[in-house]
Amino acid sequence: MPELPEVETVRRGLEPWLTGKRIRQVEIFHPRALREGSTIPFDSIIGARIERVDRRGKFLWFVLDRDIALVGHLGMSGQMLASPRKAQPEKHLRARIDFGDKKREFRFIDQRTFGWLSVESLVSNNYGLLPECCSHIAPDIFSEEFDEREVIAKVRGRKVEIKKALLNQEILSGIGNIYADEALWHAKIHPETPASKLSEIELKAIFKAVRRVMRSALKQGGTSFDDLYINVNGESGYFEVSLRAYGREDEPCRRCGTFIRRITFANRSSHFCPKCQRKKGVKARSRGKSRAKWGRKIPSKRGAVR
DNA sequence: CATCGACCCTGCGGGC
DNA sequence: TGCCCGCAGGGTCGAT
Numbered sequence: 001m002p003e004l005p006e007v008e009t010v011r012r013g014l015e016p017w018l019t020g021k022r023i024r025q026v027e028i029f030h031p032r033a034l035r036e037g038s039t040i041p042f043d044s045i046i047g048a049r050i051e052r053v054d055r056r057g058k059f060l061w062f063v064l065d066r067d068i069a070l071v072g073h074l075g076m077s078g079q080m081l082a083s084p085r086k087a088q089p090e091k092h093l094r095a096r097i098d099f100g101d102k103k104r105e106f107r108f109i110d111q112r113t114f115g116w117l118s119v120e121s122l123v124s125n126n127y128g129l130l131p132e133c134c135s136h137i138a139p140d141i142f143s144e145e146f147d148e149r150e151v152i153a154k155v156r157g158r159k160v161e162i163k164k165a166l167l168n169q170e171i172l173s174g175i176g177n178i179y180a181d182e183a184l185w186h187a188k189i190h191p192e193t194p195a196s197k198l199s200e201i202e203l204k205a206i207f208k209a210v211r212r213v214m215r216s217a218l219k220q221g222g223t224s225f226d227d228l229y230i231n232v233n234g235e236s237g238y239f240e241v242s243l244r245a246y247g248r249e250d251e252p253c254r255r256c257g258t259f260i261r262r263i264t265f266a267n268r269s270s271h272f273c274p275k276c277q278r279k280k281g282v283k284a285r286s287r288g289k290s291r292a293k294w295g296r297k298i299p300s301k302r303g304a305v306r
Numbered sequence: 307c308a309t310c311g312a313c314c315c316t317g318c319g320g321g322c
Numbered sequence: 323t324g325c326c327c328g329c330a331g332g333g334t335c336g337a338t
Contacts, residue, residue, distance in 0.1 A: 002331065002332090003331065003332095006331080032314085032315080036314095036334095037334095058332075058333095073332080073333080074331095074332085075315095075331095075332055075333080076315085076316095076330070076331060076332055076333095077315090077316080077317095077330090077331085077332095078332095092316085110315095111315085111316055111317070112314090112315045112316050112317080112330085112332095113314080113315050113316075114314070114315065114332055114333075115332085158308080158309095159308080159309085160308085160309075164309090167332095169332090169333080176331055176332070177330090177331060177332090178331060179331095223331080225330090225331080226318095228330090228331080229331070246331090266310085266311090267311080267312095268330095268331095269329085269330090
């Protein structure tokens with residue numbers, strides 16, 4: 001559920017609260033709350049001091065005063081809260097960490113259990129140290145490591161649709177279903193356009209749109225549709241009102257009034273304006289109204305198949 | 307190596 | 323009312 005702006009909102013909430021504090025006690029209430037495959041015992045972080053909170057794409061972690069990190073991923077429904085210690089345990093409370101704050105404790109809540117916490121060893125790259133479980137994740141678009149030329153070349157070398165490439169966290173990270181649809185709407189690119197058919201100019205426009213949409217979402221505390229995404233204080237973000245494509249099926253495009261369409265591919269919904277976002281490489285078919293009379297006598301390839 | 311589909315979960319709303 | 327279906331913001335894995 002949460003994408004880069006939501007995870008960054010959580011990171012910004014956690015960092016000032018927890019930097020300088022020490023981990024006193026940890027409790028895990030659900031087996032899936034710990035990442036499967038992590039080998040370091042969870043309680044080996046007890047006594048560690050938090051130096052800062054880092055993030056790469058949708059992964060975030062506590063940098064500790066030792067050579068391991070406490071990593072978290074929110075999955076589809078995860079929340080990290082600074083809860084009053086005496087507050088009733090939430091229904092989906094999966095883990096609790098005592099950071100030595102007299103009033104508040106860290107709570108990890110996750111309805112669908114796709115999120116997790118994990119203690120990880122560190123690996124180094126040219127820029128610094130990364131927890132092992134996210135060392136395969138590419139830099140996100142706001143990272144110093146992000147090299148736009150390189151990423152553009154990578155995207156153009158793929159033979160998948162542009163939206164799939166944008167969702168691939170090993171090409172660039174942080175983009176999920178909402179911001180992919182939003183950025184493609186702003187850049188006027190059809191989500192199923194083959195990545196290899198896009199020009200450098202178009203890809204630059206897409207990345208510009210990604211930055212714009214994510215910055216704007218971040219300013220508004222992220223996107224919340226319900227109580228599943230909230231910041232560390234339990235408050236919702238307001239970006240939902242700014243959405244132009246995502247979740248707007250059958251509602252008018254804010255640019256041209258055409259109804260937004262929803263299609264599914266790769267088991268996910270894509271929302272786009274069929275007029276503003278034409279598939280590249282497909283012959284223009286409606287420059288003039290008269291063309292409508294001409295076309296469509298011969299079934300399109302797609303029609304012929306079925 | 308790149309790509310695809312299945313899978314991991316819980317809960318919600320709509321149609322019947 | 324209850325049941326079944328499709329749907330939901332993510333990532334990993336094995337097969338091809």
